[in-house]
Each structure stands twice: as structure tokens, then as C-alpha cells.
Amino acid sequence: MCMETAGFPIPEAERHWVEAAERLAPEFAARAAEHDERATLPIENLRALHAAGLDLAVLPAAHGGADLSYLALGEILGVVAKACPSTACVWMMHLGAAATLVRYGNPAAAAFYAAELAAGRRFANALSEPSGGNLFLFPLQEAVPAGGGHRLDGAKRFVSGCEIADHFLVNAQVGGEPAFFGVPRDDSVRLVPIWDAMGMRATRSQLVELDGALLRAENRCTGIGRTDPNIIALGLPWLSVGVAEAALDATVAHARSRTIPTTGQAIAELQWVEFGVAQAHVRALSARLLAQRAMWLADRRDAGALNAAVEAKLHANEVAKQVAELALKVGGGSGYLRTSPLQRHFRDAQAGALMAFSAEVCQGAIGNRLLSGP
16 A cells, blocks of 8 residues: 655655665565564565665765665665565664764774675664663663773673674763774674564564673764764654554455455445544554654754654554554454464564653653653
């Protein structure tokens, strides 16, 4: 089902990047159920995105990239998330880590990480602490001084795509302040295979233990502003937008293809189904528009872009769950079977509201901003 995007059009010069993702999407969608069933990383999808040039496109032109706009990136993430949300999640985290290390690294480190991304190396975010909840920007674990930088003993959880990562973006307390470093995969980084999620199973977001990992001074990111636009914060709403749109398409397809055995009436002709699909369409469209608005503001380096991203994430998370719940209701017993895409969309829809910043944290941030006054 096509969603209108006229309010925030993609720059014409960047439309070919979106079209590249659209050409890949059918293959991603065809493999999504199998990756979910087996909880396997969609490595072939990630390689296809890289081969299409979409990894490097997000980097600045000075580092070999295409200066891809946030609007275009959002559209691409939505396309990929609709086909396979786990692929979109792993890819977004990969891009977010790589872009941060390039954008905020010293010239030598930035050039190194840009070359690694161009060569197809994989990146992963290792920011969330087991006891830190949503406070991934404010780590609790303290790194201790060591030759060449600092050493960190601790653990990071929900590290999407960690099994194939060559580099990690790691945070820690350094001198009482949050600090971010690029850390290569070596013997000090150990993966704990505990992933057994209800949804988004192909992200394989494992626990990572750091045993004296060296946080090298030359790989430290500097100059990160709390309100700077970043790929992950702006991209998270698009995961739920894609899930919502996929669930809506699956609902419509099911309703059109099934009839009530006792009456022969098509499910699509039932008034409550018509009403439900109409509401789901409007909700999904509103979620997309809020997500586009955040990207539009980020492209203009507007200080309100991250506030807009929080609003978009909260709404998109709720919409995905609402649309997926309707899908199960319309699907009835057949939609409840593991062979149905409806139940997979329902499970995937729950993940967005749990990802940091969680829906509750988003509500608190928005409410506090509105109630605290100018």
C-alpha cells in the first residue's frame, strides 16, 4: 500500500538511492519469515545494501560519501523496515556507529573508519548497559586510565549485529563524563549468546562482555553535542513505520482474499473491517509524516529535530502496535498461526516501544517539555 510523501519530497538527485532500496526490498521480504523463524542474521541483506552503495552514501562527501539527506535515509529505512525490520534495525545501528566514528573522530581516525565502511567492514553500537536502562548517553561504567587510553570492564546489551561486527562504538565514564570510543573486535570482546526474543529475532542483539577492552585515546569521539542530529535517534521511528505499513498491507491482502464460510461474504466487505483499515491507514500515514518532519528538521540542522524524533518515535511505536493488533483481529484463527505473516508483524510491532528511548521515557520527555514552560 503506497503512502503519500508529497509533504516532504525526497530531493530528486537522491531518488535513485531510494529506488535502489526498493529494488532490494522484495528479496528482503521473501527471506524475512525464515530469518525470524531461525533467528538468523540477514547477512545477505546487509551485504546487498552495501553493494548498492547505501552504506557509504550516508557519509560526508569529504569521506567518500554522498551526503545523503536525512529525508532520503528515512525513506530508505522505511522501505527496508517494511520488508524486514530486523535488517533495518541492524543496518541502522551499523550506519549510526560508523557515521559517529567518522563525524566525531580526529582526522586520522575518521579517515580510517570511512575506509573500513567502504571496504564492507561491519559496525555495531555497544552503548546500552544491563543496569543503565535508557541511559545509553550517560553510561554508568567507569573506564580506568591505561597506557594509550583507558580500559573498560563491563557489559553492553542489545548489541544488534554484534556477531559480524568488526568495530564497536562503546561508551563509558571517563573522568566523570560520558565518552565514546571506537573499539576493534579482539579477545577482550566476548559475545554471550542469550538472544531469544519474541520479535525482531533476526537482529540477534546479544549481550557483549568487555574484559579489559582498551579504549584508545586516538579513537575517542569529541565534540558530540546532545542535540546534534544522529542516524539512530532519527531512524528509530522508521522501524515502527515500516512494521505498521507491512501489517496494514498484510491485513488488506488477507481481507481481500478470504470469505466467511457460512455466508460467502468477503471479509473486506465487513463494515468493522472497513472502519478498522481506514483508521489504520490514517494512523500509519500520520506516523510517516511525523517521522518525515523530524528528518526535514534535521536536514536543516534545526535544534528541534531531536524533540521531533522523540515525538515521532512515540507515535510510530503506538501506531505499529495498533495496526498489528487489527491485523490479528482481521486474521482470526489463521492469523494466529506461525505460518501467517500477521503474527510476525504483531511480534515485531512490540519492539519499537521497548527500544531506547522507550515509550515511557519519550512520554516523560515530551510531557516535561510541555509542562515546564518556555
